[in-house]
Amino acid sequence: MSEHDWLADRFEENREHLRAVAFRILGSASEAEDAVQETWIRLSRSDADTIENLGGWLTTVVGRICLDMLRTRRGRPEQPIGDHSPVLEDAAVPDPELEALQADSVGLALLVVLETLTPAERLAFVLHDMFAVPFEEIAPILGKSPAAARQLASRARRRVQGTPEPPGTDAHRQKEIVTAFLAASRSGDFEALLELLDPDVVLRADEAVVARGAKAVVLGATAVAERFSGHAKAARLTLIDGLAGAVWSRHGEPQVAFDFTVVDGRITAIALLGNADYLADVHLVPLEP
Incomplete structure (x- = not known):
């Protein structure tokens, strides 16, 4: 048996695992197959003798390929990542293997989330929570520290275990509420702020924002309104992962994201997020100059 044939056999032993990883990251059987094929091409061009753990090497490579594909998909203005519906595309052609993958812990609901x-x-969550890949191995794929990779997976896990949007949230209505909140904040209209805030609203700041002098937690509509009245003049209305929020920037670089939770027409929570890794990965679309 030639070295090429031996390598091909070893790759085939890992193919289904790689396909499962790619499908869970990409949500599309056809894109997953493309990622697996590209992994084989990279393996065939590499010096296989220097690879100590072929399975781990292949998982890392397919992860990098999938990450690049996700970022390319997100960068297409005609097909934002949130509007991508690969499961529906693939469902047009019955595929027993695809159905098995979907039934095996990845249903349509999870893919939507x-x-x-x-x-x-997405990459950090799938590799760690579904395939038990250590954060030390995930970090180089993302170009981040293991701690940052762990934080990404944790944030993804919270969203997966909950819901992508709180009940009662409407994207258009949220934009109206956040726009009104920013206007009231800038003008110092205390009563208008109180009308927009839920009586039990919670304002939280992450460690990066606390380091700038903010309080970690502020409770209640009156206290939160006092915190914002006459302030937030430099914050600009921005879509944060598709929902209206605000961002304060310095020299064109985002410094703090204001993440709003709106339920039944009132703001129930505001998160001030200044973590550099979060700001580097979150999808921000400014709606104000």
């Missing part, structure tokens, strides 16, 4: 994650969140 995964579409709301950033590429980095």
Whole structure:
């Protein structure tokens, strides 16, 4: 048996695993197959003698390929990542293997939630939570530290275990509420702020924002309204992963994201997020200059 044939056999032993990884990351059987084929091409061009753990090497490579595909998909203005519906595309042609993959812990509902994650969140969550890949191995794929990879997976896990949007959230209505909140904040209209805030609203800041002098937690509509009245003049209305929020930038670089939770027409929570890894991975679309 030639070295090429031996390598091909070893790759075939890992093919189904790689296909499962790629499908869970990409949500599309056809794209998953493309990613697996590209992995084989890279393996055939590599020095296989230097690879100590072929299975781990292949998982890492297919992860990098899938991450690039997700980022390319997100970069297409005609097909934002949140509007990508690969399961419906693939469902047009019955595929027993695809059906088995979907039945095996990845149903349509989970794939829909995964579409709301950033590429980095999705990769970290799938590799760690579904395939037990250590964060030390995920970090180089993302170009981040293991701690940052762990944070991405944790944030993705919270969203997967909950819901992509709180009940009662409407994207258009949220934009109206956040726009009104920013206007009231800038003008110092305290009563208008109170009308927009739920009585039990919670304002939370992450460690990066706390380091700038903010309080970690502020509770209640009155306290939150006092915190924002006459402030937030530099924050600009921005879509944050598809939902209206705000971003404060310095020299064109995002410094703090204001993530709003709106339920039944009132703001129930505001998160001030300044973590550099989060700001690098979250999808921001400015709606104000």
